Amino acid sequence: MATIRRLDPADADVIPALTEVLRDVIAGGASVGFLASDGTTELDDYWRGIFASLGPALALWIAEHQGQVVGTVQLAPCQRSNGRHRGDVQKLLVHRSAQGRGVATRLMDAVEAHARASGLGLLVLDTHSGSRAEGLYRNRGWLAAGSIPGFAAVPDGSLIATTYFYKQL
Template identity: 40%
Template sequence: MTGYQPDPPVFLLTSAEMRTSVGALGTLLKACVEDGAGIGFILPLGQEKAEAFWQKQVASVENGSAFLLVARENETIAGVVMLALAPQDNGGHRAEVAKLMVHPHHRRKGLARKLMAAIDGLALSLDRWLLVLDTVTGDRAEKLYPTCGYQKVGSIPDYAYGSHGTLDATTVFYKDLR
């Protein structure tokens, strides 16, 4: 585990904290997918499947190959973002930003920006200075990332099925933290 501590309301979860938060994380994931978020799931998404996703992520947090930041409002997990370290020998300088989501009831409060600022600090604390991510083309997040310093690389058509079962393009971004 890194010694990095983000500024509240963002917190870095340990694997033990993550295990005890699987229900809340599942609720967040389910709400975001039901609201149309393109984060790897197709509707309908049951609570059990949403929790199973997070349960699988615990091992990555436990072994240090991924990290989970959460934004809290009144002790409720209102948003999350993951940092997955590149596992390749030649990728020790980079990481992927994944699963940025803010519960629909907690949007428009700056939590996504706070999570993205915290992910930069976390990455730098781990000597990772090149961040990559992708998002559904046309999604509201596509407008957010450039305002957080990300550069658009391009789009890939028909990349993945969206939450409603139709193929969506994805837009790829990167950020150099040096």
Template identity: 35%
Template structure:
């Protein structure tokens, strides 16, 4: 059963589509690992600064889901929220709750992904709002994240109430070039 569901108009304003946000467990992730790999691969190919650089293969994307995400989803330390439109995987986000014993009140946003074909439709915002609900259910009241400085996601986070702590220069390599981008560290206290 979806966590939340609502309708929105496609860009051409003629077709109504339904966006569903749901939480996936380890079994669901394993069954659909190829779809998650394609989503990640498409985002990296479109220039998303999400830890990967070119060349980036579909097999590397599968390895990421198997090695870095699946163990946390299976042991419950990582929540995977997905967005589907008309049954197709359009995006996802992770809430990492694997924090030290002195930080049981905190969680971190990881890998907010929206497929390039589905951008500018409110999916990222819907995923983040569902992530905040999931954090509340886990009694996590401080959410932290980092994003490439000046990236499209930075204004989104601000409109959702995330505060900027600061920036770190030359934090991560650009996915396509040999340059290094700054990252902006942000947080939000939720009730």
């Protein structure tokens, strides 16, 4: 079973492992903000930027199994005065070798528990319409707010629809 751990800036030594998880989900065709042509430098730079942003505006968790990082998720609480009751769940990523083992569920458990403890009452996220992730969110009580066709590109550059979800805590 995977262990879930919240990271802080001092944990930046896991960037290579996070890059490997990101590279794997991209290779699997997931729409996660990157194209197949993006290299290690772009992926590492992304994670360095995430670590530089950790704090009140961004939280990051990883899932580890047998010493390996197999998943990750982020929570970005809204920083605007009219939105401090909500947060944006971002980059739920699970290495293909660990999918189907409850890793995504455990990561979402951690995010939702942290959000509740932080006083957030609403979470939002978006995902590739028709993806396996949609089923995960629906099974956890998330509601679809709507879908936008051609919103994002999958790694090969093809445009796909994105569905926005929300959950009131």
